[in-house]
């Protein structure tokens with residue numbers, strides 16, 4: 001009833017307000033920086049929005065103003081960071097859990113891609129298995145389990161049910177993503193949900209992690225692109241596995257707005273740049289495991305820096321293992337050729 005009162009009451013929510021203020025301050029500074037720039041063609045969202053504010057200055061009903069600009073940028077940060085990062089975290093966890101799937105993705109990437117260049121979004125057309133795996137990650141992790149709260153502005157019917165004007169709607173997206181009538185193994189990781197019998201990628205209408213219709217996530221295309229590029233690049237570059245002594249993966253989610261994985265450690269082992277046999281591959285992986293936790297990273301921390309740091313200077317040229325077995329791992333600290341150039 002008195003939302004403003006929260007600002008005066010002590011409690012953990014004060015921390016959220018502090019974070020909010022930090023983000024607002026940052027975006028505010030960016031807006032000022034953009035305004036101080038010499039006039040030029042608008043280059044990004046903020047400069048386009050500022051140009052629109054100027055254009056609509058004489059329109060008394062225009063909603064283009066700086067306060068709205070600030071809020072829209074914050075919305076984009078809120079909607080676009082945690083969702084994509086959390087999905088990638090789940091992707092790595094599922095790859096560790098399903099080693100054979102991880103290997104098959106790497107085999108497909110090795111076979112199809114020209115290894116001398118970075119992954120392009122268009123490549124997804126030639127990578128049906130990788131694409132199916134990523135869709136299955138999004139389906140099973142269901143990071144935005146419930147869509148945004150909406151209210152009916154007029155009386156209507158949905159699926160035969162009457163919805164009087166004013167009804168509050170909470171779209172239960174997870175119920176669709178786990179619907180036993182739409183998915184063969186709704187609670188199990190199964191890339192086959194998105195493949196036909198010939199291994200071609202197929203769309204499934206019940207794949208709705210971004211919601212649907214008029215209220216579909218406005219960032220869905222960006223998210224799909226980011227996820228594909230990051231996932232394919234990571235899997236091309238590293239083999240993911242549990243560190244030595246690990247008690248296993250923790251698959252239960254934590255609810256924090258999105259459904260997040262629990263903090264846990266996973267090894268990102270740089271893949272070898274020369275063809276080796278399956279036996280050598282396994283022996284090398286074993287060596288890496290025996291080197292203990294050197295090279296582990298925590299999922300709750302920043303993803304790549306340690307590996308990048310470790311490999312810089314060693315990776316003289318970004319050569320790769322076309323035709324080599326998938327998931328090959330070099331001994332940690334060796335001067336093995338790596339794929340860091342692909343990042």
Ligand code: HEM
Nearest residue numbers: 075079080083084087144147148209210211215217219223
């Ligand atoms: C894996 C990634 C993502 C998932 C699963 C996701 C999912 C969703 C869902 C389910 C909604 C609610 C739709 C509704 O019921 O109204 C939503 C809203 C939204 N998303 Fe995303 N999203 C993702 C990434 C992004 C990205 C990358 C951006 C932008 C940079 C973004 C921006 C937004 C915004 C601004 C809204 C609110 C839209 C509104 O108020 O109508 N999202 N997203």
